[in-house]
Amino acid sequence: MFYLGMFQEPVKILTVALLIILTVYLIRKSIKLFFDKTNLLDVKREETLIHFANQVTKVLGLLFFFIYVLSHFFELARLFTGSVVVVGALALIFQHIIRDYIMGLTYLFERQIHHGDYVIINGNRQGKIEEISMRHLKIRQHDGYLYTVSYSSITELQNGNRGRRRVTESLVLNYRQNPDDAFKVMEAVAQTCNEKYAEYLLKDENDVPVERFKFNQITELNVDYRGHQYSLSGLVKEEDFVEAGKKVRYELAMAAYENDLLMAESFNTSH
Template sequence: MFNLDLFQQLPVKILTVAVLIIVTAYFIRKSIQLFFDKTSFLDENREQTLMHFSNQVLKGLGLVFFFIYVLSHFFDLTRLVTGSVVVAGALALIFQHIIRDYIMGLAYLFERQIHLGDYVIINGNRQGKIEEISMRHLKIRQYDGYVYTVSYSNITELQNGNRGMRRVNESLILNYRQNPDVAFKVMEEVARTCNEKYEEFLLKDFHGAPVEGFKFNQITELNVDYRGHRYSLSGLVKEANFVDASKKVRYELAMAAYLNNLMMAESGEFENKKSFDPQG
């Protein structure tokens, strides 16, 4: 069952198979990307989601095929699997949660329940923007800046805020020397301005009132890339108006930062240069 003579040629064979798997995965990934570039029947978020998920699948399948190939040189896998019902049953019990995660992940993807960038609420207590969709889990960026990872089998309730609506979420990264009290007043004024000037973009309920107007979410992340703090503003808008609303909000933020002389975050290299510049 175990053959030591195979070690003479095994390294070359393993290396060849590994290279073939990598090259094949690369061409499949490029083909999918080329297909999406040449077609337009899917929106950009949908394409990005499918690309991300297909990359995860290719990685997983590549690793599985590679390990099966390596093990096949040392063991008779057919006899090992078919000859032991107990082992097969134990493996099924061990991997049942993993298999369930894969199946539920495929269901969420192909039923178009989630996309990259969607704003979701999971199990009623975790909310944020989807940053990663893998084969087994979701990763969402919460308002506090933390990344929350949840496996599909642990999702009992999922609310998607991007069905027929989109959440504009724009921010300013201000220098850590900026007085937060001043920044708070400016951001709150920007939220009021956006509600007055761009009310037509907001999603309305049956009574014609905004479901969620533009609002200042205060400091949503500290020490962003060691440069400063993130001050965020968000609002729930109609999906068709998402791009225009985002542009308008970014303009208002930029104008407010200029008029109020807010201290924008700068790269550490630039700040150090200013600090040590003898002519500064």
């Protein structure tokens, strides 16, 4: 009898764990089967919802399992209400978690993001979305690093419309650079890009570019206390976004070299 009592609780816990795993599997399978049998949404939207549902079921499954295990060793009501310090700490923790969940649901159901989208986060992180979870995004950057960002820390999210991307590249030039000379060079670069890379531009139904490469003049002053930013942009096809960006950067670098433009330099540069 002693041995039976000793193994009874572990068997119960293992049984509950297996039931939770089976339930999660069936829910995921049902969701995937539903989307496979229907055409209510586009493929990219379906992939995003399936990916998100997998994350939600995983978290909920773990949560239910831990609650069940804790209920066998503690009186949960006394544990959570008996200490003001514990309650206060949990309130602070869950405040950020709940905010992440709410913002994540907002991004998802307002269709601001999709699995596989190319995004720019807070102006300094950019790449393709590889994972959409309940609390964060994971994007694969061009350098190969996987960047994780919680929804509550996102202050700015840029996402090109499906089928189109706006290439925006710039030069930061020294204060001593004559703006009139820089304007002439940048206008020439925009014209060169329109002539050499017209195949990258997004076309309308009449095969006319929706937005050609154009010089946007001075887009920012006093960049990091080093100089002024001159930029150009153009609307390109989604599949050509990366390649078009490389070509535009090359033309800017070559123009800066050939015309002896004064590039901004860091005050911390040591020689």
